[in-house]
Amino acid sequence: METTLRKTGALLGKDLKDLVKNPTMLICTLLPIAFVLLYAQMSGGSPEESEMLSRYLVSMAFCITAGMVGSMTVLTAIAEEKEKNTLRTLMLANVSAGHILASRGIVAFASIAVVDAVCFAVLDVPADQMGSYLLISLLGSVPIVMIALLLGLAARDQMTAGLYSLPIVLVAFLPSFSMANDTLEKLAPFFPTGEASELIELSAQGSLYTGDALQPLLVTLAWMVISVVAFALLFRRLSRDN
């Protein structure tokens, strides 16, 4: 246990440092903040419209952050390690795939929390809801990060990682565009980030602790459980291939 903590701790330090030093990763990680800042400029109508827009932007910020940060800090980062053989060097130094993924997962959740917090702070929403936004955002991001970890193990290099990150980003973003038409609106709740973004909107409306939140909460938890179980099942097989 002590060894696991020491190794994961060392990896964590390295991965966090790399996140800051790698311009591509840093820009993609901070992109959701830029999006939110841009969209926030659109507000300017009546106070009701402004408030509605802010509510929408809060849930959109969550979706974009989960997709962009999840795929970048996990999938691309693992794929780069594979492409440049640093993953093999690590594994030959008696570092297990579990240590590596644990560190990458922690970096992903920490980055998501920071980026989400900045996005929410930029938007004009009640500050007392910050705790619940962040909690829901982190829970809602679990499926995306789990899928990204698995795809990171499956990706051969950064080119394939680029390809694999497309569906992640699309799936994560989709609920933000659910109002575009009826079909998307019907589909959105079944997507991993769909009901979590609904929960965030409810929270922004101040109706998080009502019956309306029950179904989204259950679906979000179900996605979490499904993704964690799928990860546990596939992790061993995929890490053996490395």
Added chain:
Amino acid sequence: MAEFSSIEELAADDRSVHIECSRETSAALLAVVRARYRTQRCAFVLETDRGFERDSVASHLRFYGSIARSSVHYEDAISHFNLRGVAKRKMGGLSPSALALVNLARASLFEPEMCFLERPLSDLDAEGRSIALAWIADRMEQGCRFITTVEPLREALLMPGVACWHEEGRFIAVDQDDDEDEDGGTAYEGDEVHVLKIPAHTETATLLFDPRDIDFAESMNKATYLSVRGERYQTPRTMDELERELSRAGFFRCHRSFLVNVQKVAKVERYTRNSFNLTLSDAAHSSIPLAKGRAEEMRERYRW
């Protein structure tokens, strides 16, 4: 001639072994060695190890130091492998020789009982080779087993342990010379200038070399090669014939497989009780093994 009939047999031996083989064989060997030494402290250095390119050398070694957590501090490894000058440089911008030393420094952090190295000397200059060989010899004296894969065979002979080459699934050990001189020894008649040319074949011509241009001759896989200004030329002469002809021109049989132009020797180095190397003043600063039994003879003959 000693030999190992399979990779498993080679891995099961407990001596240090240095093998001239293909990359494919090296990969197969790595897998077997990894499985066999699973429970021991191991260090692996592969040709493809480049490290995190945005990381500095010091931070790279500090990271592996905290993974290994042995009694070797990463700062000591930096000093030991003479990396102080590049400690702040990014891994991605290192020269191949500095990278090879960083990789060995990383291995040293693990204080390994088993160390697998792929082509450890290939990218090193004379100074780097000397540091690397000294570390290998030192570690070996402390009981570490080294398995290295090299190209060419000469590099295997530079390291203490069994040198062998891979051929059709078998690993054939080079006769490790030489406490008694089996060849009977050629009587030394003093250096004289003779009209003497050594033939070597290329695809289209036979070249005739002046002995003064030859840095050294080596025999490998039953063929003999001359090293002239960094190029290798195959000669029809056997090692013994060359020794007879060239001993008058200042050449010395420093190892069963090597005949060196003594005029080109710049440095004699001793790493352990049993391992000596000669560093030449040729363009590549080549290192040549000096067999233990012949070191004394060489010292006496040239009064060093």
